[in-house]
Amino acid sequence: NAGVTQTPKFRILKIGQSMTLQCAQDMNHNYMYWYRQDPGMGLKLIYYSVGAGITDKGEVPNGYNVSRSTTEDFPLRLELAAPSQTSVYFCASSSATPYEQYFGPGTRLTVT
Amino acid sequence: GESVGLHLPTLSVQEGDNSIINCAYSNSASDYFIWYKQESGKGPQFIIDIRSNMDKRQGQRVTVLLNKTVKHLSLQIAATQPGDSAVYFCAENTGGYSTLTFGKGTMLLVSP
Numbered sequence: 001n002a003g004v005t006q007t008p009k010f011r012i013l014k015i016g017q018s019m020t021l022q023c024a025q026d027m028n029h030n031y032m033y034w035y036r037q038d039p040g041m042g043l044k045l046i047y048y049s050v051g052a053g054i055t056d057k058g059e060v061p062n063g064y065n066v067s068r069s070t071t072e073d074f075p076l077r078l079e080l081a082a083p084s085q086t087s088v089y090f091c092a093s094s095s096a097t098p099y100e101q102y103f104g105p106g107t108r109l110t111v112t
Numbered sequence: 113g114e115s116v117g118l119h120l121p122t123l124s125v126q127e128g129d130n131s132i133i134n135c136a137y138s139n140s141a142s143d144y145f146i147w148y149k150q151e152s153g154k155g156p157q158f159i160i161d162i163r164s165n166m167d168k169r170q171g172q173r174v175t176v177l178l179n180k181t182v183k184h185l186s187l188q189i190a191a192t193q194p195g196d197s198a199v200y201f202c203a204e205n206t207g208g209y210s211t212l213t214f215g216k217g218t219m220l221l222v223s224p
Contacts, residue, residue, distance in 0.1 A: 004155075033211075042201055042214035043156070058211065090155050098144040098205035101212065103155035 004104035023091030135202035
């Protein structure tokens, strides 16, 4: 099993550009999550999904959108990138609730 | 604001010592707690978890203690090794669809 995979690993965006961060898991987990981690800080939940077709906002959803058309994939869309979105983004999944979440390796995004 | 926080931002120990990392939480309704280890440039890795109906749980070289009276969680690492050097996060689940709230993290530095 590859577990949770994320692409790209690194990305530099200009202000106002858009991009999609990809996340996939091969563990057949129903629950998937997107977090951001700013330097020296813990993880903040952006969006989460409890199954295909169901998503909900986390603590810091502004400026982001998600979709969940399959169990495996949970892409995160950034529209009109801003410097405040410079961060490391982690995707995670879990089989049940509440239960341990498995994290991907992260995407480091810089907006200039 | 965050309901999970840590007392010590950095903990330096000698190899072979026992390490204790502390975490305070403020939500008495939290029923699930989890510790993650994050090495530089990587995603968080699960260490151990505990549910609110337990006071103590042991894993391999790690023990988590939960004191619900004072809303305190600790992670004990026995015979700390240089490979244990990382940032350690505690997180709590306050209900709902397994949405974890993370603390800021403690850096553990292990000297040979």
